[in-house]
Amino acid sequence: MSTSVPQPNLFDTGAAPASQDAAQPQPATNTAPNPANDAPPEKAVKVKAPTTSQPDAMTAEGYGANAIEVLEGLEPVRKRPGMYIGGTDEKAMHHLFAEVLDNSMDEAVAGHAKAIWVELDADGYLSVRDDGRGIPVDPHPKYPGKSALEVVMTVLHSGGKFSGKAYETSGGLHGVGVSVVNALSERLEVTVWRDGYEWQQVFSRGLPQGPIAQLGPSKKRGTRERFIPDPEIFGENAHFRPARLYRMAKAKAYLFRGVQIYWKCAPSLIHDTTPAEDKFYFPNGLADYLAERVVDTETVSEIFSGRVERKGEGGAVEWAVVWSAAGFGEHDGFAQSYCNTIPTPDGGTHEAGLRAALTRSLKSYAEMTGDKRGAIVTAEDVAAQAGIVISVFIKNPEFQGQTKDRLSSSEAQKLVEKALADPFDHWLTSSPKQADKLLQFIVERAEERLKKRKDKEVQRASATRKLRLPGKLADCARQDAKDTELFLVEGDSAGGSAKQARNRNTQAILPLRGKILNVASATGDKAKANQELSDLGLALGVQPGARFKEDDLRYERIVIMTDADVDGAHIASLLITYFYRTMPGMIRNGNLFLAMPPLYRISHGSKTVYARDDAHRTQILEKEFKGKKPEIGRFKGLGEMMPAQLKETTMDPKTRTLARVVLPESEDEVESLVETLMGRKPELRFRYIQENAEFVSEDLDV
Numbered sequence: 001m002s003t004s005v006p007q008p009n010l011f012d013t014g015a016a017p018a019s020q021d022a023a024q025p026q027p028a029t030n031t032a033p034n035p036a037n038d039a040p041p042e043k044a045v046k047v048k049a050p051t052t053s054q055p056d057a058m059t060a061e062g063y064g065a066n067a068i069e070v071l072e073g074l075e076p077v078r079k080r081p082g083m084y085i086g087g088t089d090e091k092a093m094h095h096l097f098a099e100v101l102d103n104s105m106d107e108a109v110a111g112h113a114k115a116i117w118v119e120l121d122a123d124g125y126l127s128v129r130d131d132g133r134g135i136p137v138d139p140h141p142k143y144p145g146k147s148a149l150e151v152v153m154t155v156l157h158s159g160g161k162f163s164g165k166a167y168e169t170s171g172g173l174h175g176v177g178v179s180v181v182n183a184l185s186e187r188l189e190v191t192v193w194r195d196g197y198e199w200q201q202v203f204s205r206g207l208p209q210g211p212i213a214q215l216g217p218s219k220k221r222g223t224r225e226r227f228i229p230d231p232e233i234f235g236e237n238a239h240f241r242p243a244r245l246y247r248m249a250k251a252k253a254y255l256f257r258g259v260q261i262y263w264k265c266a267p268s269l270i271h272d273t274t275p276a277e278d279k280f281y282f283p284n285g286l287a288d289y290l291a292e293r294v295v296d297t298e299t300v301s302e303i304f305s306g307r308v309e310r311k312g313e314g315g316a317v318e319w320a321v322v323w324s325a326a327g328f329g330e331h332d333g334f335a336q337s338y339c340n341t342i343p344t345p346d347g348g349t350h351e352a353g354l355r356a357a358l359t360r361s362l363k364s365y366a367e368m369t370g371d372k373r374g375a376i377v378t379a380e381d382v383a384a385q386a387g388i389v390i391s392v393f394i395k396n397p398e399f400q401g402q403t404k405d406r407l408s409s410s411e412a413q414k415l416v417e418k419a420l421a422d423p424f425d426h427w428l429t430s431s432p433k434q435a436d437k438l439l440q441f442i443v444e445r446a447e448e449r450l451k452k453r454k455d456k457e458v459q460r461a462s463a464t465r466k467l468r469l470p471g472k473l474a475d476c477a478r479q480d481a482k483d484t485e486l487f488l489v490e491g492d493s494a495g496g497s498a499k500q501a502r503n504r505n506t507q508a509i510l511p512l513r514g515k516i517l518n519v520a521s522a523t524g525d526k527a528k529a530n531q532e533l534s535d536l537g538l539a540l541g542v543q544p545g546a547r548f549k550e551d552d553l554r555y556e557r558i559v560i561m562t563d564a565d566v567d568g569a570h571i572a573s574l575l576i577t578y579f580y581r582t583m584p585g586m587i588r589n590g591n592l593f594l595a596m597p598p599l600y601r602i603s604h605g606s607k608t609v610y611a612r613d614d615a616h617r618t619q620i621l622e623k624e625f626k627g628k629k630p631e632i633g634r635f636k637g638l639g640e641m642m643p644a645q646l647k648e649t650t651m652d653p654k655t656r657t658l659a660r661v662v663l664p665e666s667e668d669e670v671e672s673l674v675e676t677l678m679g680r681k682p683e684l685r686f687r688y689i690q691e692n693a694e695f696v697s698e699d700l701d702v
C-alpha cells in the first residue's frame with residue numbers, strides 16, 4: 001500500500017462537511033495568506049499581495065484572493081462528480097459499481113481472489129465482495145491515527161497500484177475510484193476479513209461515521225463494500241438497474257477466466273428476464289463470449305481466438321474475432337476492447353494493434369497465394385464486418401480520463417501486433433479453404449469501398465452534367481457547398497489567371513464576357529433569353545425555367561471579381577442588381593461578396609505592398625515607405641496580374657479581404673439604391689460600390 005500525493009484530509013481541517021455548500025469560505029483554507037509570514041520572499045516581490053484578508057480588500061468585482069477556493073479531501077468529487085464519473089445520470093451512477101467491481105477484479109487478476117459476489121438488496125444497497133487479500137487495516141505511516149483503509153476511502157490518489165509492487169497489471173491506477181464511490185454514496189460500509197479478524201468502518205457521503213472497528217475473529221478473507229448512491233447527487237429516483245448490473249458483472253467474468261462471479265438480486269427489484277441468481281464462469285474467456293454473441297449469426301469463418309502471455313514482463317493479450325456478411329444485429333461490425341478488464345468503449349491502441357496485425361497477415365496471405373487483390377485491402381476493410389473482442393493486460397496503462405474510455409499506451413499496440421501476427425498467419429495457412437473464403441469476403445469489401453469513393457468523385461461531375469452547367473465554368477472539386485466559392489470574373493483573360501490562382505478543391509471560376517444585361521431595365525423575356533444570365537443561373541444551381549431556391553445554391557460564397565475601375569464597378573452593379581431581382585434571399589443570407597483587387601503595386605527593394613485605391617496608396621506610402629522612393633505600378637486590370645499575385649491579393653482566403661454585400665433593412669431604401677445603381681451615371685454606381693465595400697469590409701474579412 002503506498003500513498004502518492006499526501007493530501008490534507010477533509011476531516012482534519014475543520015472544514016464544513018462535504019454536503020454543505022463548499023463555496024462558503026472556510027477559515028482554515030480559504031483565507032488569504034499573510035504575505036509577510038507565509039509567502040516565499042520571491043513571491044512576495046512579484047505578487048502584489050492584499051494588505052488585509054478582509055472581504056473589502058477584494059477588487060471592485062468581488063474577485064480577489066477570497067474568491068479562489070481550495071477544495072479539500074473529497075469535496076471536489078461532490079462538487080464536480082462529472083469530472084470523476086462522467087456525469088450524474090444513470091450511466092454515471094452505474095460507474096460506481098464498475099469502480100468497486102474493478103477493485104475486486106484487480107485482486108483476482110493479481111492471483112489473490114478466486115470469487116466475487118455481487119448482490120443487490122431490496123433496500124437498494126449494492127454489495128460487492130471478494131475473497132482477496134482484504135484492504136489493509138493497519139495504521140497508515142503518513143496519516144497518524146488513521147488506518148490504511150480509512151486513507152484509501154477518504155483520500156483521493158491513495159492506493160496500492162502506483163508502484164506495481166502489490167499489483168502487476170491493474171485496472172486501478174489513479175487511486176481515486178473507491179474514494180469517489182464513498183464520496184457519492186449516502187452510506188457505505190466496508191468490511192474486511194484479514195489476518196484472522198473481521199473489521200468494519202462505516203461512511204456517509206465520504207465522512208467516517210466512527211473509527212474502524214474490529215468485530216471479532218474470523219477465518220474468512222477478502223473485502224466487501226456495501227453502499228447506496230446518494231440521492232442528493234443522483235436524484236431521488238435514481239436506482240441501480242438489475243439488468244445493467246447483471247450485464248456488467250457477466251462481461252467482467254469473460255475477461256478473466258480465473259474468476260467466478262456470483263450474482264444475486266432481490267426478486268422484488270426485477271421487472272424483466274434478469275435472473276435473481278446466477279454464476280458467471282467462462283473457462284474459454286473471450287471466445288466463449290463471442291460464441292454466445294454470434295449464436296444466431298451466420299459467419300464467414302470460425303472464430304479466431306487466442307491468448308498470448310508475455311513471459312516475465314507482465315503483459316497479456318486475449319482476443320476473439322469473427323466475420324459476418326449479414327452483420328451483427330444492428331451493426332455491420334463491432335469492436336469491444338478492454339485493458340486490465342476496464343472497458344474502453346472508445347477503443348485505442350490495443351484495437352489499432354489488432355486491426356494492423358490482422359490486415360498485415362491477410363495481405364501477406366494474399367501475396368503468398370498469388371492473389372493480387374490483397375494490395376487494396378486496408379485495416380478499415382478488415383474491421384468493417386468483423387465482430388472483435390480484445391482484452392489486454394499491461395503495466396502502467398495510460399487512458400484518457402478517469403472513466404478510462406480510450407487506451408492511449410503505445411506499448412499496447414506493439415504488444416498486440418506482435419502477439420497476433422504468428423497465430424493469425426498460422427490460422428490462415430492451416431485452413432486454406434476458410435482463409436480463401438475470408439480473403440474473398442474482405443477483398444469484396446475493399447472493392448465496394450473503392451467503388452463508393454469513385455462514385456462520390458464522379459457524383460459532382462455527373463451532377464454538373466445533369467444540371468447542364470455552362471461549359472466555361474471551371475467548377476471546384478468539392479461536392480457539397482460548404483466552404484466553396486464561385487468567382488464571377490470580368491473577362492476571359494482574367495478568368496484564365498483566376499483559374500491558375502484558385503484552390504481547385506473549393507474555388508470555382510465563371511468568366512463573364514463583357515457586361516451582362518441590365519435586368520433593372522430589360523423585359524422579363526429578354527432577361528430569360530440572355531445567354532450570360534442563364535449561364536450564371538445554371539452555375540449557381542438554378543434549374544432552367546425554375547425559381548431560385550436558397551437551398552439550391554451550389555456554393556457558400558459568390559464573389560464578384562471585377563477590375564478596380566469604373567467599368568468593373570459597372571459590371572459589379574449589374575450583377576448585384578441581377579441577384580437582387582432574382583435571388584434577394586442569397587444576399588440577405590450574406591452569400592454575396594465583392595473581391596477587392598488592388599489597383600497599385602508599391603515596391604522598394606524586396607518589400608511589396610498592394611493598395612486598393614488612391615487613398616490606400618497615400619496611406620501606405622506614408623506608413624510603410626516614408627522617406628523612400630518606391631516603384632509604383634498601376635494594374636490596368638485583373639488580367640494583367642500574375643496568377644500568384646492574384647492569388648495573394650484577391651483570392652487566397654488567408655491573405656485577401658472580401659467585402660460582403662449587405663442590403664439595407666427597409667425595402668424602400670433598397671429600391672432607391674437600385675435606382676442609384678442603375679441610373680444613368682456610372683460614377684454614382686462606382687461611388688456606391690466603393691463606399692459600400694469600405695463600409696462592410698471592416699468586420700467582414702473572410
Ligand SMILES: Nc1ncnc2c1ncn2[C@@H]1O[C@H](COP(=O)(O)OP(=O)(O)OP(=O)(O)O)[C@@H](O)[C@H]1O
Nearest residue numbers: 103135159160161172173174175176177178179223
Ligand atoms: N477489493 C479490494 N481488495 C484489496 N485492496 C483493495 C480493494 N479495493 C481497493 N483496494 C485498495 O485500495 C486502493 C484504492 O482503490 P481505488 O479504487 O480508490 O483506486 P485504484 O483502484 O488504485 O485506482 P483507480 O482510481 O484507477 O480505480 C487500491 O489501489 C487497493 O490498494
